[in-house]
Amino acid sequence: MSGFEIEPIGTVASPLTDLESAPKQGDEGAPEAWIDFDAGVLEGLRGVEPGQDLIVLTWLDRARRDVLTVHPRSDTSRPLQGVFSTRSPDRPNPIGLHRVEILAVEGSRVRVRNLEAVDGTPVVDLKPVLGSER
Amino acid sequence: MSGFEIEPIGTVASPLTDLESAPKQGDEGAPEAWIDFDAGVLEGLRGVEPGQDLIVLTWLDRARRDVLTVHPRSDTSRPLQGVFSTRSPDRPNPIGLHRVEILAVEGSRVRVRNLEAVDGTPVVDLKPVLGSER
Numbered sequence: 001m002s003g004f005e006i007e008p009i010g011t012v013a014s015p016l017t018d019l020e021s022a023p024k025q026g027d028e029g030a031p032e033a034w035i036d037f038d039a040g041v042l043e044g045l046r047g048v049e050p051g052q053d054l055i056v057l058t059w060l061d062r063a064r065r066d067v068l069t070v071h072p073r074s075d076t077s078r079p080l081q082g083v084f085s086t087r088s089p090d091r092p093n094p095i096g097l098h099r100v101e102i103l104a105v106e107g108s109r110v111r112v113r114n115l116e117a118v119d120g121t122p123v124v125d126l127k128p129v130l131g132s133e134r
Numbered sequence: 135m136s137g138f139e140i141e142p143i144g145t146v147a148s149p150l151t152d153l154e155s156a157p158k159q160g161d162e163g164a165p166e167a168w169i170d171f172d173a174g175v176l177e178g179l180r181g182v183e184p185g186q187d188l189i190v191l192t193w194l195d196r197a198r199r200d201v202l203t204v205h206p207r208s209d210t211s212r213p214l215q216g217v218f219s220t221r222s223p224d225r226p227n228p229i230g231l232h233r234v235e236i237l238a239v240e241g242s243r244v245r246v247r248n249l250e251a252v253d254g255t256p257v258v259d260l261k262p263v264l265g266s267e268r
Binding site: 003004005006007008009041043044045046047048052054055057059061068069080081082083084085086087091092093095097099122124125126127128130 | 221
């Protein structure tokens with residue numbers, strides 16, 4: 001099967017610059033961050049407001065795509081597990097899923113809490129939390 | 135910013151063949167479905183077991199990528215809303231997020247409940263539910 005082209009819609013601007021020091025989960029201490037959205041998609045932000053919980057999808061462009069098994073949480077004492085039952089960034093399509101809280105919307109910039117992605121990470125989508133849209 | 139190549143890891147096999155009759159949310163009546171995984175990624179399924187709730191990411195290849203605002207749930211009496219605060223399949227990167235329950239794992243096929251994607255939809259990732267992996 002052939003692939004598809006995924007196009008970034010924005011970029012993470014965060015004090016997190018180092019993968020090693022990045023928390024493995026957003027609620028383990030990620031600093032507040034901005035998402036800078038591209039001018040061409042700003043209409044899509046209509047209705048995004050402070051206080052909402054949304055899912056940010058990123059493309060983890062530093063990840064390895066040829067990895068299929070990992071030690072969970074990089075703990076080599078734990079047995080190898082398939083990446084599809086872990087949140088390893090290393091996986092065939094390195095899409096990151098991050099539940100964030102919207103803190104502010106200022107033009108093309110959106111401030112968020114709990115985004116555990118490093119500075120410069122491409123953002124590819126923003127969605128409601130599963131089951132929250134009725 | 136340039137794009138990235140997203141490669142399907144499998145395909146949905148479902149009795150759902152019609153977008154119009156497809157439920158908008160998995161818990162609104164999606165039938166059980168199979169995901170057929172490509173031979174090259176089967177190691178990644180190690181640890182995927184019946185009873186787990188996982189997130190399936192699909193590439194909604196019939197969606198329109200030039201849409202930035204929609205009427206929520208196709209109800210034209212509701213005001214236009216930016217796609218990033220809706221689950222519209224039409225959006226710049228048409229990634230579908232589906233919370234499913236694993237019913238069976240049979241070789242390269244995984245049977246799931248609550249997958250509201252039509253037959254033939256490419257699958258691009260499989261992940262733990264947010265916050266469930268510790």
